[in-house]
Amino acid sequence: MKVVVIGGGSTYTPELIEGFFDIWNKVEALEIVLVDIDEHRLNIVYEFLKRMINRVKAKIELKKSIDLDSVLQGTDFVINQIRVGGNKARLLDETIPLEFNLLGQETTGPGGFANALRTIPVVYDIAKKVEKYAPDAHFINFTNPSGIITEMLLNYTKIKAIGLCNVPINFQRFFADLAGVNMDDVFMDYFGLNHLSFVRRVFIKGEDKTEELFEKAKEKVSDKEKKIIDYLNMFPNYYLRYYYFREEMVEELKHKPKRAEEVMKVEEDLLRLYQDPNLDTKPVELSKRGGALYSKAAVNLISHLYGLEEGFQIINVKNDGSIYDLPYDGVVEIPVYIQKDRFHRYSIGNLPMEVRGLIQGVKAYERLTIEAAMEGSYRKALLAISQHPLVSSLSLAEKLLNRLIEVNRELFPELK
Numbered sequence: 001m002k003v004v005v006i007g008g009g010s011t012y013t014p015e016l017i018e019g020f021f022d023i024w025n026k027v028e029a030l031e032i033v034l035v036d037i038d039e040h041r042l043n044i045v046y047e048f049l050k051r052m053i054n055r056v057k058a059k060i061e062l063k064k065s066i067d068l069d070s071v072l073q074g075t076d077f078v079i080n081q082i083r084v085g086g087n088k089a090r091l092l093d094e095t096i097p098l099e100f101n102l103l104g105q106e107t108t109g110p111g112g113f114a115n116a117l118r119t120i121p122v123v124y125d126i127a128k129k130v131e132k133y134a135p136d137a138h139f140i141n142f143t144n145p146s147g148i149i150t151e152m153l154l155n156y157t158k159i160k161a162i163g164l165c166n167v168p169i170n171f172q173r174f175f176a177d178l179a180g181v182n183m184d185d186v187f188m189d190y191f192g193l194n195h196l197s198f199v200r201r202v203f204i205k206g207e208d209k210t211e212e213l214f215e216k217a218k219e220k221v222s223d224k225e226k227k228i229i230d231y232l233n234m235f236p237n238y239y240l241r242y243y244y245f246r247e248e249m250v251e252e253l254k255h256k257p258k259r260a261e262e263v264m265k266v267e268e269d270l271l272r273l274y275q276d277p278n279l280d281t282k283p284v285e286l287s288k289r290g291g292a293l294y295s296k297a298a299v300n301l302i303s304h305l306y307g308l309e310e311g312f313q314i315i316n317v318k319n320d321g322s323i324y325d326l327p328y329d330g331v332v333e334i335p336v337y338i339q340k341d342r343f344h345r346y347s348i349g350n351l352p353m354e355v356r357g358l359i360q361g362v363k364a365y366e367r368l369t370i371e372a373a374m375e376g377s378y379r380k381a382l383l384a385i386s387q388h389p390l391v392s393s394l395s396l397a398e399k400l401l402n403r404l405i406e407v408n409r410e411l412f413p414e415l416k
Contacts, residue, residue: 003030009036015282020060035064035071039066046062078138082123083144088264094260097109109390118408120369123153154329162301175202193363193366200352222241227244297313314336315333315336317343322334324351362388365384369384378401381415385400
C-alpha cells in the first residue's frame, strides 16, 4: 500500500501516522510519502515521525518530497489536508465578517466561503496531477470546507474523491460512551451536509435507543444544543449553533480570542516539541490542535477501501438519490456501507420539513460557490454569499465580497 499525504508537514500528521500503526501489519508493505510546500516544517515532522515509527518497530517506509508530481505514480491513496493561506488566512476568515456583524468562522458562512474560493483552484490543480499520475488512487479529502471541495472534485475531475470529517466519528464515540458499548455497536441514522448535519435515530446493536440516549445527551451538551434537540427531536452537528443562534454567536465571537491565533500558538509549540530528538511519542499538547479521532476516521476508510474489512462509515459522497430533496450529483454526508470499490448508500428519503429549507439553501450556496471559483465569476460569487442563510442580503453581500477580495487578493481566483 502506498499513501501520499499532501500537507504532510502539518502538525496533525503525527496523529494520522499513529492510526497506521493499527494496520501496517495487515498489508504486504506500507509506504507513506509526506508532501509539503514548506520544506522546513516538512523536515521537522518527517524526523519526528521516523522516531515514532522506530519506537513501535512498525514496518513503514517513510519518505518526503516537495515535488508532488514525482511521487504520485503507483499511489493507492492520496490524503489531502492542506490549508491554503495557512492560519493567517484563517484569521481573516474569522475577523473580516465580524466587521459586517456577520459570523466569522473557518468553514461556515462568509469565512467558509472565503476559504472555499481560496482552496478550490489549488485542490483542482492537485487533482489534475492525480488524474495524470495516479488515476486509480482514492483521494481522501480532509481539506475544509470538505463537502464543497469534494463536490468540486467529483463534478469537475475524474478522480475517485471522498470527503471525510471527524465530526461523525466523534458523534459515534459520544453515543457509544453514553450507552456503555464499543463504537462499532453504534449505528446513526445521520443525514445532511458537511458541518450541517443531524442524527435522527441512534441504534445500539441494532436496537433503537434514540429516546434514552437523547435524554442522556442533553445532560452533556450545551444549552444551545439542548434547545435544538428539544425543538427538532434530532441531535445537531456542533456547527448548527451558528445557524440557530446566529446573533448570540456573532456577539460571542466578537469578544473571545480568535481560534486561528490559538492554533498558531499551539503549532509553534508543537513544532518546537517535534524537534526534540528524544521525543518519540505523540505529545499531549497535540490534543489542543483539535481533530479528535481524525486518524481513526482516515484509517477506517482506508481499511474499507483496501478490502481489509467492510462496514458502514459516514462520509461525503455524491447523493445519487439517497436524499430525495437534494441534487443527484450534489455531495451529501451520510452513512455508506463500503465493500472495497462498492458503495451502498444508506437511504435517507425526504428531508424532514423542519430542516429541509436550511439544507437546500446551503446546498444552493455551495454549488454557486463552486461555479464562481471554477468560472471566475464575480456574479455567481455574489449570488452565492447573498443567499447563504447567515447573510441573506444582496447589498450586504456586495460589501462583504469586495472586502474579502481586497484582503485575499493574492489567493482568490480572479473574479470578473
